[in-house]
Amino acid sequence: MPEWLVEEGIGETRAILVDDDAETILAARLCWHEPWRAGAVAQARLSHRRPGSRGGAVVLPDETIALVDALPPGLTEGARLLVRITRAALAEKGRFKLAQCRPAPDASPSPAPPLAQDLRETEFPVRVLGALARDFDKAGWDELVEQAQSGEVDFPGGRLTFSPTPAMTLIDVDGTLPLRDLALASARAIAQNLARLDIAGSVGIDFPTIEGRTDRQAVDTTLGDALAALPGGWRGERTGMNGFGFVQLVSRLARPSLLSRHAHAPARAAAFALLRQAERVSEPGILLLVAHPAVLAAIDSTFESELARRTGRTIHRDPRPTLALHAGFAQAIVS
Structure with missing residues (x-):
C-alpha cells in the first residue's frame, strides 16, 4: 500500500507518497510555514x-x-x-x-494543521522521518525538485513543459512519436505529474493536434482513466479535446504547487533545499553554507538558529554571486 513519508525541515515540511517499494514518488506536497495556510x-x-x-x-x-x-x-x-x-x-x-x-462561526481560533496531520485525513498511512533518513533520496526527491525548477518532465518518446501563468498552469506536449501515440502517452504522463508536482486549479493542456474525432476521444478516455487511477482519485471537471488539441482541467486549489513555489520564489526554495542539505552533513566541524547571496539572504536568523540547534554546530556563510541559485552547497570545515 502507498505510504506518505514526511520530512519536517527548517522553514518547510515536505511529503511524498511512495509506492510499495518506496522507490517511486506518486504524489508530493511542499508546505512552507506561512501562517495563513488552508485550515487555519x-x-x-x-x-x-x-x-x-x-x-x-x-x-x-x-x-x-x-x-x-x-x-x-x-x-x-x-x-x-x-x-x-x-x-x-x-x-x-x-x-x-x-x-x-x-x-466559521462554530470554530475556535487555531493554526493550520501540520502537514502530517493533514495527510492523516487521506486513505494512506503517514510516517514522519528522522532528519538523517534517506528515504526521500531513494525515491527520487532530487529529480522531482529539478523538474519543479525547470518545468520540464521527460517521458518515453516526449517531454512535458509546465508553465504557471496568472490564468492557469499550461502544459505543452512535444515529442518524436506519431501524433496519436504521443498524445496517448502524454495523457498518462500528465496525470501522473499533476500529482507529483501537486498541481491543481485551472490547467490547460496543449496536446498535438489530432484530426480524427475517434482518436481525440481515445485521448480523452486515456486521460480520464489516468486521472481516476491516481492515488486517492482526482476530483474535478474537464473538457473534451477540441479540434486544436486543447483540454482544460479544473479542480479545487488550496495551496501553491511545487511548480509555483520554484517559479515564483526560487531563492527561497533554494534556501530551504540548502538547509535540508546542511542538516545531512555528516563530517565534523563548522558548517559552511556556500550559495548565491540571494539564497543566503533568504535564510534569516530564525532559520540559521534552528540549523545550529539541530546540528549542534557553528554556522558560517560564503556568498558567491557567480553561483546559480540552486548550485549552493553545505560542507564541514575545520575551524
Whole structure:
C-alpha cells in the first residue's frame, strides 16, 4: 500500500507518497510555514463587502487581507467574525492572489494543521522521518525538485513543459512519436505529474493536434482513466479535446504547487533545499553554507538558529554571486 513519508525541515515540511517499494514518488506536497495556510481559523474584521453579494474582504490578526465568501446577511463593515482559510495566498507572475476564507462561526481560533496531520485525513498511512533518513533520496526527491525548477518532465518518446501563468498552469506536449501515440502517452504522463508536482486549479493542456474525432476521444478516455487511477482519485471537471488539441482541467486549489513555489520564489526554495542539505552533513566541524547571496539572504536568523540547534554546530556563510541559485552547497570545515 502507498505510504506518505514526511520530512519536517527548517522553514518547510515536505511529503511524498511512495509506492510499495518506496522507490517511486506518486504524489508530493511542499508546505512552507506561512501562517495563513488552508485550515487555519482566525478572528477577523470585515473591511469591505461587495454590494449585492456575499463576498468581500477581511483583515486577519496580523493585518493580512484575505478574500471572504458566504458572508451572512446583515453583516456590515467593521464587524468581527471567525473565518477559516480555504486557500492560501498565491504568488504569480506580476501579481499576488490573496488568501481566501469563509465564515466559521462554530470554530475556535487555531493554526493550520501540520502537514502530517493533514495527510492523516487521506486513505494512506503517514510516517514522519528522522532528519538523517534517506528515504526521500531513494525515491527520487532530487529529480522531482529539478523538474519543479525547470518545468520540464521527460517521458518515453516526449517531454512535458509546465508553465504557471496568472490564468492557469499550461502544459505543452512535444515529442518524436506519431501524433496519436504521443498524445496517448502524454495523457498518462500528465496525470501522473499533476500529482507529483501537486498541481491543481485551472490547467490547460496543449496536446498535438489530432484530426480524427475517434482518436481525440481515445485521448480523452486515456486521460480520464489516468486521472481516476491516481492515488486517492482526482476530483474535478474537464473538457473534451477540441479540434486544436486543447483540454482544460479544473479542480479545487488550496495551496501553491511545487511548480509555483520554484517559479515564483526560487531563492527561497533554494534556501530551504540548502538547509535540508546542511542538516545531512555528516563530517565534523563548522558548517559552511556556500550559495548565491540571494539564497543566503533568504535564510534569516530564525532559520540559521534552528540549523545550529539541530546540528549542534557553528554556522558560517560564503556568498558567491557567480553561483546559480540552486548550485549552493553545505560542507564541514575545520575551524
